Amino acid sequence: MDKEKIKAGVRLILDGIGEDLNREGLLETPDRIAKMYEELAAGYTDDAAVHLQKRFHVDNSDMVLEKDIPFYSFCEHHMLPFYGTAAVAYIPDGEVVGLSKIARTLEVYAKRFQLQERLTAQVADAFMNELHPKGVMVLLEAEHMCMTMRGIRKPGTKTVTVVTRGVFDGSEALQNSFYRMLGR
Numbered sequence: 001m002d003k004e005k006i007k008a009g010v011r012l013i014l015d016g017i018g019e020d021l022n023r024e025g026l027l028e029t030p031d032r033i034a035k036m037y038e039e040l041a042a043g044y045t046d047d048a049a050v051h052l053q054k055r056f057h058v059d060n061s062d063m064v065l066e067k068d069i070p071f072y073s074f075c076e077h078h079m080l081p082f083y084g085t086a087a088v089a090y091i092p093d094g095e096v097v098g099l100s101k102i103a104r105t106l107e108v109y110a111k112r113f114q115l116q117e118r119l120t121a122q123v124a125d126a127f128m129n130e131l132h133p134k135g136v137m138v139l140l141e142a143e144h145m146c147m148t149m150r151g152i153r154k155p156g157t158k159t160v161t162v163v164t165r166g167v168f169d170g171s172e173a174l175q176n177s178f179y180r181m182l183g184r
């Protein structure tokens with residue numbers, strides 16, 4: 001990540017707005033924001049394949065569901081946060097991953113500039129491509145700051161996106177048990 005470019009960009013925005021760059025409170029702001037992006041946009045240098053590499057053998061193929069996973073991302077249209085919770089379910093085909101790796105995989109893609117729809121699909125595809133389960137289903141529910149603090153200003157509005165892959169595709173029974181396990 002090129003922190004100098006980020007700093008220069010932040011200075012330009014502040015200057016463009018008409019702020020005084022030499023005001024005490026703003027002196028360190030470009031530097032702070034450059035450091036912040038190193039953490040918040042860490043997904044660009046992370047790889048889901050690394051997190052999904054360690055697997056454990058299982059004999060059954062019962063659904064594994066991780067829910068209420070908090071996540072924070074940015075909408076690529078406004079560079080404002082969207083955040084909420086995720087649920088990821090998969091039907092193993094002989095192998096499972098450690099439970100914490102589900103949240104890790106989500107982070108890899110959340111810590112980038114995103115569309116919620118694409119983020120949902122990327123998590124599902126990472127599971128299909130790396131773990132090769134029989135199927136995966138991902139549901140993201142998020143509040144977008146670009147909807148709540150600007151534009152149509154509708155606080156509390158949630159955007160829900162769902163992606164199914166493999167045996168979940170077109171299986172009402174599997175999708176229903178996913179929603180049942182979510183308590184919906």
Ligand SMILES: [Zn+2]
Binds near residue numbers: 079144146
């Ligand atoms: Zn937006």
